[in-house]
Amino acid sequence: xxxxxxxxxxxxxxxxxxxxxxxxxxxxxxxxxxxxxxxxxxxxxxxxxxxxxxxxxxxxxxxxxxxxxxxxxxxxxxxxxxxxxxxxxxxxxxxxxxxxxxxxxxxxxxxxxxxxxxxxxxxxxxxxxxxxxxxxxxxxxxxxxxxxxxxxxxxxxxxxxxxxxxxxxxxxxxxxxxxxxxxxxxxxxxxxxxxxxxxxxxxxxxxxxxxxxxxxxxxxxxxxxxxxxxxxxxxxxxxxxxxxxxxxxxxxxxxx
Amino acid sequence: xxxxxxxxxxxxxxxxxxxxxxxxxxxxxxxxxxxxxxxxxxxxxxxxxxxxxxxxxxxxxxxxxxxxxxxxxxxxxxxxxxxxxxxxxxxxxxxxxxxxxxxxxxxxxxxxxxxxxxxxxxxxxxxxxxxxxxxxxxxxxxxxxxxxxxxxxxxxxxxxxxxxxxxxxxxxxxxxxxxxxxxxxxxxxxxxxxxxxxxxxxxxxxxxxxxxxxxxxxxxxxxxxxxxxxxxxxxxxxxxxxxxxxxxxxxxxxxxxxxxxxxxxxxxxxxxxxxxxxxxxxxxxxxxxxx
Amino acid sequence: xxxxxxxxxxxxxxxxxxxxxxxxxxxxxxxxxxxxxxxxxxxxxxxxxxxxxxxxxxxxxxxxxxxxxxxxxxxxxxxxxxxxxxxxxxxxxxxxxxxxxxxxxxxxxxxxxxxxxxxxxxxxxxxxxxxxxxxxxxxxxxxxxxxxxxxxxxxxxxxxxxxxxxxxxxxxxxxxxxxxxxxxxxxxxxxxxxxxxxxxxxxxxxxxxxxxxxxxxxxxxxxxxxxxxxxxxxxxxxxxxxxxxxxxxxxxxxxxxxxxxxxxxxxxxxxxxxxxxxxxxxxxxxxxxxxxxxxxxxxxxxxxxxxxxxxxxxxxxxxxxxxxxxxxxxxxxxxxxxxxxxxxxxxxxxxxxxxxxxxxxxxxxxxxxxxxxxxxxxxxxxxxxxxxxxxxxxxxxxxxxxxxxxxxxxxxxxxxxxxxxxxxxx
Numbered sequence: 001x002x003x004x005x006x007x008x009x010x011x012x013x014x015x016x017x018x019x020x021x022x023x024x025x026x027x028x029x030x031x032x033x034x035x036x037x038x039x040x041x042x043x044x045x046x047x048x049x050x051x052x053x054x055x056x057x058x059x060x061x062x063x064x065x066x067x068x069x070x071x072x073x074x075x076x077x078x079x080x081x082x083x084x085x086x087x088x089x090x091x092x093x094x095x096x097x098x099x100x101x102x103x104x105x106x107x108x109x110x111x112x113x114x115x116x117x118x119x120x121x122x123x124x125x126x127x128x129x130x131x132x133x134x135x136x137x138x139x140x141x142x143x144x145x146x147x148x149x150x151x152x153x154x155x156x157x158x159x160x161x162x163x164x165x166x167x168x169x170x171x172x173x174x175x176x177x178x179x180x181x182x183x184x185x186x187x188x189x190x191x192x193x194x195x196x197x198x199x200x201x202x203x204x205x206x207x208x209x210x211x212x213x214x215x216x217x218x219x220x221x222x223x224x225x226x227x228x229x230x231x232x233x234x235x236x237x238x239x240x241x242x243x244x245x246x247x248x249x250x251x252x253x254x255x256x
Numbered sequence: 257x258x259x260x261x262x263x264x265x266x267x268x269x270x271x272x273x274x275x276x277x278x279x280x281x282x283x284x285x286x287x288x289x290x291x292x293x294x295x296x297x298x299x300x301x302x303x304x305x306x307x308x309x310x311x312x313x314x315x316x317x318x319x320x321x322x323x324x325x326x327x328x329x330x331x332x333x334x335x336x337x338x339x340x341x342x343x344x345x346x347x348x349x350x351x352x353x354x355x356x357x358x359x360x361x362x363x364x365x366x367x368x369x370x371x372x373x374x375x376x377x378x379x380x381x382x383x384x385x386x387x388x389x390x391x392x393x394x395x396x397x398x399x400x401x402x403x404x405x406x407x408x409x410x411x412x413x414x415x416x417x418x419x420x421x422x423x424x425x426x427x428x429x430x431x432x433x434x435x436x437x438x439x440x441x442x443x444x445x446x447x448x449x450x451x452x453x454x455x456x457x458x459x460x461x462x463x464x465x466x467x468x469x470x471x472x473x474x475x476x477x478x479x480x481x482x483x484x485x486x487x488x489x490x491x492x493x494x495x496x497x498x499x500x501x502x503x504x505x506x507x508x509x510x511x512x513x514x515x516x517x518x519x520x521x522x523x524x525x526x527x528x529x530x531x532x533x534x535x536x537x538x539x540x541x542x543x544x545x546x547x
Numbered sequence: 548x549x550x551x552x553x554x555x556x557x558x559x560x561x562x563x564x565x566x567x568x569x570x571x572x573x574x575x576x577x578x579x580x581x582x583x584x585x586x587x588x589x590x591x592x593x594x595x596x597x598x599x600x601x602x603x604x605x606x607x608x609x610x611x612x613x614x615x616x617x618x619x620x621x622x623x624x625x626x627x628x629x630x631x632x633x634x635x636x637x638x639x640x641x642x643x644x645x646x647x648x649x650x651x652x653x654x655x656x657x658x659x660x661x662x663x664x665x666x667x668x669x670x671x672x673x674x675x676x677x678x679x680x681x682x683x684x685x686x687x688x689x690x691x692x693x694x695x696x697x698x699x700x701x702x703x704x705x706x707x708x709x710x711x712x713x714x715x716x717x718x719x720x721x722x723x724x725x726x727x728x729x730x731x732x733x734x735x736x737x738x739x740x741x742x743x744x745x746x747x748x749x750x751x752x753x754x755x756x757x758x759x760x761x762x763x764x765x766x767x768x769x770x771x772x773x774x775x776x777x778x779x780x781x782x783x784x785x786x787x788x789x790x791x792x793x794x795x796x797x798x799x800x801x802x803x804x805x806x807x808x809x810x811x812x813x814x815x816x817x818x819x820x821x822x823x824x825x826x827x828x829x830x831x832x833x834x835x836x837x838x839x840x841x842x843x844x845x846x847x848x849x850x851x852x853x854x855x856x857x858x859x860x861x862x863x864x865x866x867x868x869x870x871x872x873x874x875x876x877x878x879x880x881x882x883x884x885x886x887x888x889x890x891x892x893x894x895x896x897x898x899x900x901x902x903x904x905x906x907x908x909x910x911x912x913x914x915x916x917x918x919x920x921x922x923x924x925x926x927x928x929x930x931x932x933x934x935x936x937x938x939x940x941x942x943x944x945x946x947x948x949x950x951x952x953x954x955x956x957x958x959x960x961x962x963x964x965x966x967x968x969x970x971x972x973x
């Protein structure tokens with residue numbers, strides 16, 4: 001009996017998570033799909049038209065390039081920060097943690113206009129590089145948070161042993177540390193990529209209209225409310241993001 | 257103290273980037289605060305002082321809006337936490353291929369931007385949404401008006417559903433590294449020593465996950481309070497979440513309204529900091545007790 | 548130790564930023580340099596010469612695929628081939644994003660901005676005008692401005708605010724309703740707000756309207772129409788008079804509150820924007836939606852947003868009409884190219900193209916066809932106007948019901964009053 005309630009609960013939960021995705025894709029693969037039609041007349045016209053535009057393809061590539069750059073930079077910066085935070089205690093940790101929380105709670109509008117205004121003052125705006133820099137603001141908190149959690153539990157005596165035995169710092173990192181924190185690193189990487197991937201306002205303002213990512217196309221489509229355009233752009237935007245999650249999945253499901 | 261010099265040195269080397277991002281974050285915060293105080297407005301000094309705060313806090317309906325925002329944020333975050341811990345528990349204690357597939361499904365919607373997910377939820381669960389159409393197909397109802405109202409309702413069900421469905425995968429994904437590496441062997445030990453599943457959950461699993469649980473919960477709560485998308489798409493005309501009110505004030509031609517928007521943002525931020533400070537003390541004890 | 552120095556650095560940046568914002572705040576528009584890249588619109592040859600080789604960054608609402616494609620395929624090639632200008636259309640989810648870009652640049656003292664041209668009207672125009680961030684003195688100097696009826700108060704006032712040569716028209720719009728001919732017969736349609744109340748209460752739950760508010764001017768427009776009808780006419784509202792509003796406000800709220808229980812969802816909640824109302828209508832939850840297009844429901848049908856049996860109709864009176872515009876920020880980097888584009892939008896051929904429900908986006912003319920001297924141009928405009936499609940409201944009905952918008956100050960009074968009196972809450 002308990003087994004069944006568990007299964008039913010899981011099925012319900014899964015359908016709440018999956019159903020909207022199905023509706024989204026079906027919307028993109030149809031036109032004028034209204035109540036009470038439970039199943040639409042499927043057509044790939046929308047996908048062909050929007051997906052075939054060079055602008056769409058460019059937007060996908062731009063988003064991916066920026067996403068990867070942001071992820072790499074974030075991890076490189078977050079790694080030593082997390083190691084220090086994990087071992088520290090006291091008010092400094094609290095302050096840093098508070099600063100990390102700010103981008104998550106500050107409404108997008110306030111954060112984006114504030115960051116843009118600052119970057120404009122320094123003259124760092126208007127290209128993909130500035131967008132990458134701006135994206136670091138919301139992604140670094142995620143990177144640091146996840147990696148700190150990993151390093152809190154991390155026992156680095158094994159690393160000490162390896163150094164004592166003559167391994168170089170790089171060898172220690174690659175052969176000792178990395179396997180132990182790999183899943184944490186993968187999670188941090190995926191989260192950072194997704195956060196960067198899903199930015200709209202920050203990219204628009206800092207990129208000064210010159211940098212167009214697929215998420216910006218999705219955002220404008222959502223404002224327009226056309227289920228076909230929304231479905232198509234959202235599906236296209238989801239594909240690389242899903243690939244990122246799947247790629248990291250192998251690290252995620254690793255267990256002892 | 258083990259080799260603090262090396263890590264500290266790399267930290268200094270990367271300092272510029274950290275400072276820039278920390279500086280950008282804190283700077284953006286500073287601009288937010290100064291605008292809320294009526295200083296440095298786009299068109300010059302408008303109304304230096306705390307007028308913005310007075311007018312929003314004193315406004316009719318502020319308390320209700322604040323209470324409603326807290327309700328959806330707390331309920332959504334707690335449900336997401338409970339769900340995520342459940343998923344992490346099942347995944348840790350009961351391995352299987354189905355769980356891997358389930359995990360993959362769980363995480364697809366992580367890649368969907370909030371606005372799109374909100375629109376998708378509305379399209380699925382509204383009175384003329386997909387679920388309603390399936391119910392009509394099966395013959396249980398005739399018209400859209402017969403379907404229960406679960407989105408754009410005055411209890412915030414739709415908003416809470418958005419928060420839960422978005423945050424549960426995020427928290428789960430944050431818990432898994434610790435669950436797999438740290439908790440699994442400890443749980444096995446606990447089982448060997450004869451502890452019941454409930455005991456194992458409370459005394460081993462949760463404390464082990466605490467270092468990831470706390471930041472994930474805080475980020476979720478922060479998002480739940482600050483994001484406008486759930487309330488904007490899935491909320492009713494009243495009560496509205498503060499995040500939606502902030503968005504509206506930002507759109508107003510009247511620049512004084514922008515001050516009010518920033519003031520509300522500062523208030524939300526303060527609430528999150530307060531809750532974080534409270535939770536941090538509790539969590540520290542947990543972490544220390546199991547190190 | 549290292550953490551502390553990091554904190555110190557961060558605080559330093561914070562202080563610098565805060566100080567920076569203060570000093571910009573106290574300075575007026577001169578510090579921003581309102582006219583550094585100024586261009587004289589009356590010297591058109593110089594404008595054309597300067598524009599050659601420039602890129603114009605046109606920020607506009609990007610939610611309509613039809614408009615996006617039209618802009619890219621109609622204006623883009625002409626700009627490139629005839630004027631040597633590259634068009635960069637920047638889609639935004641709401642015009643306020645473009646406004647925020649300009650305001651962020653203003654607070655940073657940025658003199659060569661990212662935004663060259665904005666598709667704008669109403670509150671957003673007012674925002675930028677009040678912030679002194681608009682390039683001025685050009686709208687009545689560009690060549691095709693002679694085709695614009697600048698005497699018309701609907702043109703020279705934007706949501707009641709004087710245009711003052713800060714913006715140039717693109718297209719025109721008029722508030723209309725849309726019904727589904729398969730569901731409601733033309734004879735049964737309400738033709739006034741009074742009849743609408745009767746219809747709503749005879750068909751409970753089948754009528755609703757967009758919640759008035761910033762960014763949801765269609766809702767405000769609906770409520771204003773009711774105000775005009777209750778008070779006996781729209782002309783008295785053209786200038787601002789607080790006493791007039793106080794006199795009629797009570798009746799307005801009474802009307803809406805009596806209407807409330809008969810509405811969709813018992814009037815407890817209202818759709819927040821047009822797409823939401825269109826979806827309710829298309830899915831059969833309500834009987835009416837609204838549009839502002841000259842082609843009525845034509846563009847919506849072409850986009851697949853409503854059933855193809857949809858048709859537009861108007862009340863007998865009080866259907867507010869207005870214009871939408873393009874404006875150039877004070878710190879635009881490519882003002883010459885922006886001027887050329889603004890002028891191109893007014894070309895008779897361009898105007899005739901955009902009214903087409905299939906190829907264009909179906910909004911009305913921004914110019915006055917009677918002012919066009921060129922015979923070919925006139926013909927294009929007339930045939931365009933005549934072929935609005937079957938889903939358009941009758942042009943005579945539209946003209947008879949046309950009224951101008953009220954003074955700008957009423958906008959906020961109506962929006963705030965609605966929130967307080969009808970739904971309550973913050």
